Amino acid sequence: MRFLRRSLTGVFLLAVTLAVLVWAGSLINGAVQAKLGQEPRSFPQRERVLAVNVATLTPQVITPEMTAFGELLSRRRLDLRSATGGTVQEVSDALIEGGTVTQGQLLLRIDPTDAQAALSRVRADLQDADAELRDAQRALILAQDELTAAEAQSTLRDQALTRAQDLATRGVGTAAAVETAEFTASSAQAAVLTRRQALASAQARIDQATTALARQQINLSEAERDLADTEIYAPFDGQLSNVTVSLGGRVTANELFAQLVDPTQLEVSFRVSTSQYTRLLDARGQLVSAPLQVALDVAGLDLTAAGQITRESAAVASGQTGRLLFADLDSAVGFRAGDFVTVRIDEPALENVALVPATAVAADETVLLIGDDNRLSVGQVDLLRRQGDDVIVAPGAYAGQVIVAERSPLLGAGIKVDPIAPAGAAPVAAAAPEMVKLDPERRARLVTFVTEGRMPDEVKARILGQLEQEEIPAETVARLESRMGS
Structure with missing residues (x-):
């Protein structure tokens, strides 16, 4: 009996299960047929607004600003070289790297012993040349006196010849006396010629002595200059760099021992492209004196200086392009020659x-x-x-x-x-919203959706207030219908 009861219970449950499965299949089939029989729903598409x-x-x-990069240069920069060689005998305390010197300050002195000895020798030679000139002048005076005496003696011999010839004409004198007088007059004329040659020699001696004296004076000037070159002075105010000399060292002629730079006379050289260069030309094709600023970023602190374009390079260097321009700086406090700076040029407005x-x-x-x-x-x-x-x-x-x-x-x-609109600017005027008129059926459907929808009360009140108007924003209608799916 127990086995039969359990068997009947299992058959009953199986039958119920089958019935439920059939009923569920019938429901699913009906739902599918109903879904397939419906017309596809369409949702209104909203336009995307970005x-x-x-x-x-x-x-x-607007005044455009051109940006370039350049290097600061000093308009007064001088290589200090020794004109003569020798041992450095004295050095200024300012002759160090970065030392500041003033115009006319003694920088170093080279041992002047050799130069002083050469000067003494030239002075002695000058005294000899001066004495030679004075001796030649005295010889010229004597030669002139001898020529005067010879000319006077020749005049007397000529007078004696004239008397002898007169006596011979009157028959008083003899031919031998006349010949003797002629011989004597000829000898006197030869003596005058000899004295003239001596006078010419004395004059030539004076010329030679004068030339020798001039040469010795030139040698004296050179010796004095060589002596003066043993002392080197600063030609202008500035600072020293690349100092390579010290006390007791030895320098050679024309050796570079330092550079003198004037830090107050700075200019900037910078290169621009050809197109940028054409913007800085006036109607006549001349470079304008455009104002500019140079800036140097030093640990977050910008050093700036104002300036003005002054000139351009005469030619383009090999392998380079564009144009190389130069500008003078009005005040360059904190800048140094060699700084790499940013250059901002104001173009014509x-x-x-x-x-x-x-x-x-x-x-x-x-x-x-x-x-x-x-x-x-x-x-x-x-x-x-x-x-x-x-x-x-x-x-x-x-x-x-x-x-x-x-x-x-x-x-x-x-x-x-x-x-x-950007911050601080006036807002851009928005276009007026598009308005639509609704038929009563459509309006009632929207009111029902809003009333039954799960919205905050204040939102419902605002939307219902809009739906009571004669014209309603089209954007509001499209948003509501997209949610209700009709």
């Missing part, structure tokens, strides 16, 4: 241009304009300059319009956006 940062193409006068972020302009020099309905359109501008993270453009016909400040691949013509 939030973008905006900027305004405001025409203004540009009128009717706008300054916008570089991310607002595409590679083809186009911008995205924001229309009245916050939809984008493409506009063409002229890119004039790049200023760091910004660019200077000529807006043309788009002056005063609002553009997208940061472009992205998601943005393009026809897309609707939500403008976000």
Whole structure:
């Protein structure tokens, strides 16, 4: 009996289980057939609106700033060299690396013994030449006196010859007397010629003595200069660098022992490209004296100095490009020659241009304009300059319009956006929302959905207040219908 009762119970449970499975299958089949028989539901699609940062193409006068890098140089820089060689006998205390000297200060003295001995020898030779000149002058005076005496004696011999000839004519004198007188007169004339030659020799001796004296005077000047060159003085105020000499050391002629630099007379040399160079030319093609600033970042502290462009290099060096420019600095406190600095040059001002972020302009020099309905359109501008993270453009016909400040691949013509004005700027006027009129059935369906929906009371009150109006924002209607799925 127990076995039979248990068997019947198992059969009953199996039958119930089968019945339940059949009933569940029937329900699933009915649901599937009902689902397949329904029309597909359609949900209203909302337009995607992207939030973008905006900027305004405001025409203004902008002075572009050109950036370059250069090196500071000193306009007064001198290599100090020893004119003569020898042992360093005296050295100034300021003749050290970085020492400050003043104009006319003695830097070093080389042992002057050899130069003083040479000067003494030249002075002795000069005395000999002077004595020779005086002796030649005295010999010239004697030669002139001897010539005068010979000429007087020749005159007397000529007179004697004339008397002898007169006596012979009257028959008183003899021919032998006349011949003797003629011989004597000829000898006197020969003596005059000899004295003239002696006078010429005396004059030539004077010329030679004068020339010798001049040579000795030149030698004296050279010896005095050589002696003076043993002492080296500072030609101008400045600081010393690359000092290689010390007391007791030995230097050779023309040896470089230090450099003198004037730290107050600084200029900057910098190289710009050819296109940048053309921006610094006036209408006549001459380089303008554009103002500039140089900056040196020293441990977070910027040293700055103002200056002005003065000149350009005459030629382009081999292997170089662009142009090398030079500018004088007005005041360069803290700077030193050799500093590598940043140079910012003020270019000629540009009128009717706008300054916008570089991310607002595409590679083809186009911008995205924001229309009245916050939809984008493409506009063409002229890119004039790049200023760091910004660019200077000529807006043309788009002056005063609002553009997208940061472009992205998601943005393009026809897309609707939500403008976000930059901090501190006037907000961009939003377009008026699109309004629609609802038929009573549609309005009642929306009111029922809002009333039965799980929303905060204040949100329900605000939406119901909008639904009671004659015209309702289309965005509100689309949002509600997308939620209720009708």
